Amino acid sequence: MSEQSDAELLAAHCAGDPNAFAEIVRRHRDRLWAVALRTTGNPEEASDALQDALISAYRRADSFRGDSAVTTWLHRIVVNASLDRLRRRSVRTWVPLPDESAGESPAALVDQAPLADPRAAAESSETVREVRAALETLPPDQRAAIVLVDLEGWSVEDAARVLECPVGTVKSRCFRGRAKLAERLAHLRNPDGAEPVVPPGHGKVTTDGEGGAA
Amino acid sequence: MSESDIGGDLPPLDPDLAAWLAADTPGPMPDDVWAGIEARLAAEAPLVPAGVVDLHAERTRRRPARVLPVLAGAAGLVLVGAVVLPSIQTSSPAPVADGASSTAPTEAGPTGAEAGVVAAPAPAPQTSGGDSAPAMPRAIVSSGTDYTADTLPTQVTTLLASTGMADRASVASAMSTAPTATPAPGVGLASSPEALADCLGRLGLPPESVPLVLDTATIDGVQGNVIVTLGAQDAAGEPTALHVVTVGQDCTEDDIAAARHWDLPLR
Numbered sequence: 001m002s003e004q005s006d007a008e009l010l011a012a013h014c015a016g017d018p019n020a021f022a023e024i025v026r027r028h029r030d031r032l033w034a035v036a037l038r039t040t041g042n043p044e045e046a047s048d049a050l051q052d053a054l055i056s057a058y059r060r061a062d063s064f065r066g067d068s069a070v071t072t073w074l075h076r077i078v079v080n081a082s083l084d085r086l087r088r089r090s091v092r093t094w095v096p097l098p099d100e101s102a103g104e105s106p107a108a109l110v111d112q113a114p115l116a117d118p119r120a121a122a123e124s125s126e127t128v129r130e131v132r133a134a135l136e137t138l139p140p141d142q143r144a145a146i147v148l149v150d151l152e153g154w155s156v157e158d159a160a161r162v163l164e165c166p167v168g169t170v171k172s173r174c175f176r177g178r179a180k181l182a183e184r185l186a187h188l189r190n191p192d193g194a195e196p197v198v199p200p201g202h203g204k205v206t207t208d209g210e211g212g213a214a
Numbered sequence: 215m216s217e218s219d220i221g222g223d224l225p226p227l228d229p230d231l232a233a234w235l236a237a238d239t240p241g242p243m244p245d246d247v248w249a250g251i252e253a254r255l256a257a258e259a260p261l262v263p264a265g266v267v268d269l270h271a272e273r274t275r276r277r278p279a280r281v282l283p284v285l286a287g288a289a290g291l292v293l294v295g296a297v298v299l300p301s302i303q304t305s306s307p308a309p310v311a312d313g314a315s316s317t318a319p320t321e322a323g324p325t326g327a328e329a330g331v332v333a334a335p336a337p338a339p340q341t342s343g344g345d346s347a348p349a350m351p352r353a354i355v356s357s358g359t360d361y362t363a364d365t366l367p368t369q370v371t372t373l374l375a376s377t378g379m380a381d382r383a384s385v386a387s388a389m390s391t392a393p394t395a396t397p398a399p400g401v402g403l404a405s406s407p408e409a410l411a412d413c414l415g416r417l418g419l420p421p422e423s424v425p426l427v428l429d430t431a432t433i434d435g436v437q438g439n440v441i442v443t444l445g446a447q448d449a450a451g452e453p454t455a456l457h458v459v460t461v462g463q464d465c466t467e468d469d470i471a472a473a474r475h476w477d478l479p480l481r
Contacts, residue, residue, distance in 0.1 A: 013260075013261060014261050015261075016260045016261055017260070018260045021255060022252060022255050022256075025251065025255070029242075029243045029248060029251075030242045030243050032243075033240065033242070033243035033244075033247065034240040037240045038238075038240060043244075043247075046247075047247045047250065050247065050251065051250060051251055051254055052384070052387065054251055054254070054255065055254055055255070055258065055378060056378065056387065056388075056391075058255060058258050058261075059258070059261075059353075059377075059378060060391070061261060062261065062396065063391075063392065080387075080390060080391075081387065084383070084386065084387055084390065088383065127234055127237045127238075128237050128238045130234070131234050131235060131237060131238045132238060146235075149224070150227055150231075150232070150235055151235055151238075156224055170224075171223075171224045174224055175224065175225070178227065178228070178231060181231060181234075181235075182228060182230075182231050185230075185231065185234055188230070188234060189230050
């Protein structure tokens with residue numbers, strides 16, 4: 001079964017193969033999880049959204065027209081389910097407390113670089129919390145665009161297919177979302193109170209509107 | 215705020231911001247999450263290629279543990295009274311379609327939660343795309359259920375659970391997607407969106423009614439259809455009730471006259 005493409009597996013699922021769909025999910029589970037978690041910002045809601053999305057996809061598989069990759073289609077359903085939950089829930093933030101992360105691997109909490117210096121580890125862990133909190137403040141549509149493009153590495157074009165909106169809209173959402181994140185995380189850039197450092201040759205996102213990027 | 219194109223390519227991500235975002239790696243899917251997904255997928259019935267799903271056969275395969283919570287959920291739902299509309303004993307659909315009737319004291323309020331109401335068709339919202347063209351339901355099933363007036367509330371609740379539309383959230387989620395059921399030629403109202411829309415129109419439902427589920431089943435032992443459409447919505451556009459109609463197999467004038475309507479509040 002592992003030799004089959006995603007599209008072949010989906011066709012097998014539509015033909016009644018009871019195991020084909022689970023195989024597709026198994027292949028992409030970590031990426032789907034990452035998108036759901038980063039979009040909802042909450043492990044429990046991510047889990048629920050993912051389950052809802054995958055059951056929906058399982059049942060609606062015959063609606064897949066093949067005009068995009070199966071993974072794009074799956075991500076679209078997962079993102080929509082995550083956004084549904086995000087929009088429904090009341091305004092609250094989820095910032096993991098230190099003991100909540102006890103079961104996670106260190107790699108899930110800190111930079112991949114070796115962290116021999118405890119202070120560096122603490123700062124990195126704090127950065128994760130700050131980033132998650134800042135992401136929580138973004139409107140759902142901007143957050144989804146940032147998650148796909150800037151966190152998951154999707155191209156703007158592919159993200160547009162997932163989000164079912166024009167490419168320009170994805171760019172706009174990313175641009176505005178980045179600006180807000182940069183503003184809310186500015187203290188990380190300059191923890192000691194020195195002047196902000198703008199690396200040469202890179203556009204620092206500083207405005208909430210048009211322009212602002214070199 | 216406008217979401218117009220910013221023009222040109224998206225600028226490169228600020229390296230500091232990139233580094234901050236990269237610090238937050240979610241890691242692999244936790245085992246318990248994967249186990250939950252596997253369990254739910256395993257509990258699903260395999261897809262049936264045809265446009266009609268045989269839920270009767272599916273139900274016999276399902277474990278009791280999956281059925282019991284559904285029935286418990288049914289008990290928690292307050293279904294408005296199953297009232298035959300005496301006003302549609304004639305062939306005219308007007309009494310049902312009359313918008314003024316929706317404000318009659320005996321009828322359902324915004325949530326359709328009052329007991330004993332005459333469930334005249336609630337104003338049905340359009341699909342998310344605003345398209346009022348005839349559409350297939352989100353699900354077409356052949357449940358094998360014999361619906362009766364006394365047991366219909368529980369039966370419909372079970373039907374909705376089987377199709378993943380048991381509560382407000384799942385109905386809203388279903389509404390955010392395009393209809394997925396495919397026409398089943400030769401299966402009465404399931405044969406085309408036009409056939410279903412025509413029947414709904416003659417039943418007095420507004421043209422923009424959104425069909426959610428069509429169950430080609432029996433009603434009091436006679437072949438017919440149970441049609442579930444979107445009912446009332448709250449101010450935020452969230453669905454608060456469904457409208458349920460039982461009608462004969464071919465939606466003839468006699469079938470229309472004998473049709474029954476319910477409003478089913480959503481949890």
